[in-house]
Structure formats: C-alpha cells, structure tokens
Amino acid sequence: MRTDPRPLWKAPCFSEGPCPDACPFPSPQKVSPFVSRIVAVDPKMTQQGHQRNVSLNMSSPRFRRFGDQLRRVELESPTGGKTLSQLSVAERSSLLRSGREPLNSAFVLEQWTRAQMEQGFKDSHGNWEMEEGDIVIVADSDEIPLRHFLAALQYCEVPSFKMVNLMLDQGMEHTLACRGAVVPLRSQVYEYFMDCPTKQPIWMRPNVALARCLMNGEMDFEDVRTSSRHRTSPPRKVAARHLHNVGMSLQDIVFKYGHYVEPRTEFLDSGLDVETNQEMMWRGCDPRAPELGPGSWYMSLRPSNDFIDPRNARGYCVEYEGLRRGLDLPFALLEERPELAGGLLWRGHAELRNPFAGRKGGTNYFHD
Numbered sequence: 001m002r003t004d005p006r007p008l009w010k011a012p013c014f015s016e017g018p019c020p021d022a023c024p025f026p027s028p029q030k031v032s033p034f035v036s037r038i039v040a041v042d043p044k045m046t047q048q049g050h051q052r053n054v055s056l057n058m059s060s061p062r063f064r065r066f067g068d069q070l071r072r073v074e075l076e077s078p079t080g081g082k083t084l085s086q087l088s089v090a091e092r093s094s095l096l097r098s099g100r101e102p103l104n105s106a107f108v109l110e111q112w113t114r115a116q117m118e119q120g121f122k123d124s125h126g127n128w129e130m131e132e133g134d135i136v137i138v139a140d141s142d143e144i145p146l147r148h149f150l151a152a153l154q155y156c157e158v159p160s161f162k163m164v165n166l167m168l169d170q171g172m173e174h175t176l177a178c179r180g181a182v183v184p185l186r187s188q189v190y191e192y193f194m195d196c197p198t199k200q201p202i203w204m205r206p207n208v209a210l211a212r213c214l215m216n217g218e219m220d221f222e223d224v225r226t227s228s229r230h231r232t233s234p235p236r237k238v239a240a241r242h243l244h245n246v247g248m249s250l251q252d253i254v255f256k257y258g259h260y261v262e263p264r265t266e267f268l269d270s271g272l273d274v275e276t277n278q279e280m281m282w283r284g285c286d287p288r289a290p291e292l293g294p295g296s297w298y299m300s301l302r303p304s305n306d307f308i309d310p311r312n313a314r315g316y317c318v319e320y321e322g323l324r325r326g327l328d329l330p331f332a333l334l335e336e337r338p339e340l341a342g343g344l345l346w347r348g349h350a351e352l353r354n355p356f357a358g359r360k361g362g363t364n365y366f367h368d
Contacts, residue, residue: 030332032066034150036134039120040141043075047110047261049083055141073120075113084109097220110261114138117221118214132212135161138224139206142243143187146326149239153208158183160232161210168212178213182223182230187242188317188324191284191306192277193346194246194331198284198292200312203242204234237323238316247344250274270301275355280307282356285346287314289361296361303366 031038042054056063058072078095079087084106095108097115102108117138121130130136135153137145160180167177184204191198209224219230245253257264257271270276276299283289283297284307290296292312297303306312316324334341342349351357 030144030147031150032069034147034154036069036130037120038066038070039073039117040070041073041075041113041117041120043077043113045075045077045079045109046259047107047113048259048263049077049079049081049086049109050259051077051081052259071120073116075116078112079109097222100222103226106261111222111226114222114225115220128215130211130215132215133165134211136209136211136214136221136224137206138209138221139240142246143203143206143240144243145185145206145240146238147329147332148326149185158208158210164210165212168216174213174216174218178210178216178218178230180230180232181210181213181219182227183208183232184234185239186234186237186317187240188238188327189242189244189306190246192245192281193285193344193350194243194334195345195347196281196285197314197316197327198306198312199315199317200309201306202317205242206240207231236318237325238318238327241327245277247340250277253277268301270299270303275299276301276303278354279356280304281346281350282354282359283307284314286351286354286357288358289356295364297364297366298356298359298362300365 040056042056044052044054046052054074056072058064058070063070079091082091084092092105092108095112096102097112100111102111121128121136123129135158139145160183164177164179164181168174184207187203187205189198189201189203190196205225207224209219209230213219213230214221214224219227223230245256248256251274254272254274254277257269264271266272270280279297279299280303283292283303292307292314293310294308302308316327318324331344334344
C-alpha cells in the first residue's frame with residue numbers, strides 16, 4: 001500500500017473513423033478522479049495513410065471543463081498525404097523507430113503513430129512531465145479501465161513493478177530490469193452495443209506500464225502496446241471494458257474496416273457494407289438469434305472471426321462473478337448522458353430497427 005500515491009497517468013490512443021458525440025471515447029467523468037492526465041492522440045490519417053477527420057472537438061464543454069488534465073496530440077500525416085501503397089522503400093524506412101522492427105511492412109505507420117503518444121507527456125522543451133513512479137495506461141479509445149481498478153492502481157503496488165524498481169535501483173541493465181514493466185489487462189468485450197457482452201475473444205488490452213522504463217528509453221509507447229519483451233502475466237480478473245464498435249454509426253464502421261492496417265477484402269469479407277454489420281449486430285446481441293458460430297448466417301461473405309469462433313457466445317468472458325468485479329457498475333457515459341442510452345443499447349433501440357430481428361437464421365455459403 002502507498003500512503004502517498006504517485007499520480008496515475010492514462011493515454012488513450014486512436015480509432016479509425018470519425019468520432020460522433022456518442023463515440024465511446026473514455027468518459028473523463030469515469031477516469032478523471034483517478035488520473036493526473038489523459039492524453040488523446042488524434043491523427044489526421046488512417047493506419048493506411050488515407051485522410052481522416054480528427055475525432056475530438058476540444059472546444060466542446062464536455063471536454064473543456066477538464067482543462068489541462070485532458071490533452072490532445074493532433075498528428076499531421078508524416079507521409080505527406082501518401083498512402084502506404086504509394087510509399088517507396090526509403091519512405092517506409094523513415095517511419096521506423098530507432099532500433100525497432102515493424103510487425104510487418106504494413107504496420108509502420110500505425111506503429112509510428114502510437115509512438116507519438118509521448119508528445120503528450122513532455123513539455124515544449126522535450127522534458128518528461130511525469131515521474132519515475134507514475135503509471136501509464138496505453139489504450140485504444142474503445143478500451144476503458146474499470147473505475148475500481150484505477151483506484152487500486154493508486155493505492156496498491158503492482159508486484160512486477162516493485163521488482164523492476166528494485167533491479168533498476170541495484171544498477172541492473174535496463175533491458176533486463178524492465179522485463180515485467182508492462183501488465184496487459186483482461187477486458188470484457190462488448191460487440192456493437194453496451195448491453196452485448198461476449199465470451200470471446202479474451203482481449204488482453206489495454207496495457208499498464210511503469211513510467212520509469214519509458215523515461216529511461218528502454219521502451220516507448222508502441223512497445224507498451226505490442227512488444228512481448230517487457231510484458232508479464234495478465235491478472236485473472238477483468239479490469240477493463242472493450243467497447244468494440246460501440247457508439248459508431250453503420251457508415252463509420254464501414255469506413256473503419258475499409259481503412260484498417262489489415263483491410264477487409266471486398267466481396268470476400270463482411271463489415272464493408274451496412275447489411276453485414278447489421279447481421280453481426282443481430283447475431284451478437286439478440287437472444288432469439290441463432291447462437292454465434294459458423295452456421296445459420298444469411299450472408300455469403302465470411303463474418304468476422306470472432307463471430308464464427310465455436311467457443312463464442314453471448315455473456316461474460318469469465319464464469320465467476322468474483323472475477324467480474326466492477327462490470328456491474330453503470331457505464332459512466334450513460335450516467336452522465338442518459339439520453340444516449342437509446343443509441344448505445346441494443347434493447348429498445350436496435351432490436352426495433354434491425355432488419356434481422358425476429359428472423360431465425362439462413363443458409364450461409366462461406367467456408368468455415
């Protein structure tokens with residue numbers, strides 16, 4: 001236990017599409033009592049380099065009321081408006097971070113973008129504005145830590161962080177000492193709506209990191225997200241919510257899947273049109289729809305892998321209620337803006353509007 005807890009820092013990352021008012025950007029009301037700063041990276045390009053609109057209107061009273069606690073890093077495209085497919089080998093190489101290799105050549109812009117999160121934690125002279133004992137959470141905008149977990153981070157020391165600090169204090173080389181400086185969180189996934197939890201996938205993000213290993217240069221914000229070198233075992237309990245496609249219009253979801261770093265292929269993959277997204281909403285949320293899995297789809301296009309995993313079903317990802325502590329708390333966004341419930345909940349909204357509701361399932365032509 002810490003009697004004088006250090007500030008907790010949180011860095012949401014970015015999503016692909018425009019962000020409407022109902023977008024599940026982490027509600028400042030939910031996290032502000034527990035953090036010193038929220039940094040939102042808002043790029044003007046997609047992961048493939050296509051132009052996109054910024055997500056946040058910082059002049060909105062919704063965000064302005066938090067002052068310096070909420071900071072946006074607005075990123076211009078480093079490719080000069082070119083898409084990844086238009087870049088030369090040298091131009092792609094210029095996006096690589098020093099000493100790092102990309103996951104593959106398609107990820108160079110996404111990884112560069114994530115690394116820029118550090119701008120929100122430095123002053124105009126490039127000096128860190130956080131302390132070595134601080135904790136950073138690196139998340140996409142739809143990955144939101146539970147309130148009770150944020151409170152616990154302030155007052156309880158993460159065991160692996162304690163060991164990292166001990167080894168660094170003893171002068172151990174950073175590469176060895178900072179192994180264990182990142183803890184992935186187990187998240188409950190919700191598909192399309194806030195009342196549609198699913199049992200798969202088991203989503204191990206966002207990621208919690210010890211600031212000391214970011215400040216000493218051993219890792220950067222992209223490493224926190226994807227590198228396994230610094231990662232320790234995740235906790236068994238659910239510590240976050242992953243609001244997958246929640247609060248996005250059907251058109252925004254189509255835009256998102258057309259501009260991913262791993263884009264879906266037209267005429268082969270679902271998600272690139274309104275109808276297939278509506279069917280996946282129905283299958284994921286409606287208890288009267290056929291169980292999730294490979295059968296009884298109307299579409300001839302292959303649904304998202306998550307929807308045809310035979311282990312998937314509606315419900316929570318952990319069986320025991322004690323491991324789901326905090327998920328029974330109301331969503332902060334709905335507490336603050338209850339008028340959004342009609343658009344963010346399946347019951348009472350989509351079940352009345354979705355063209356598949358009330359149907360029994362059809363014959364699919366895709367291969368499992």
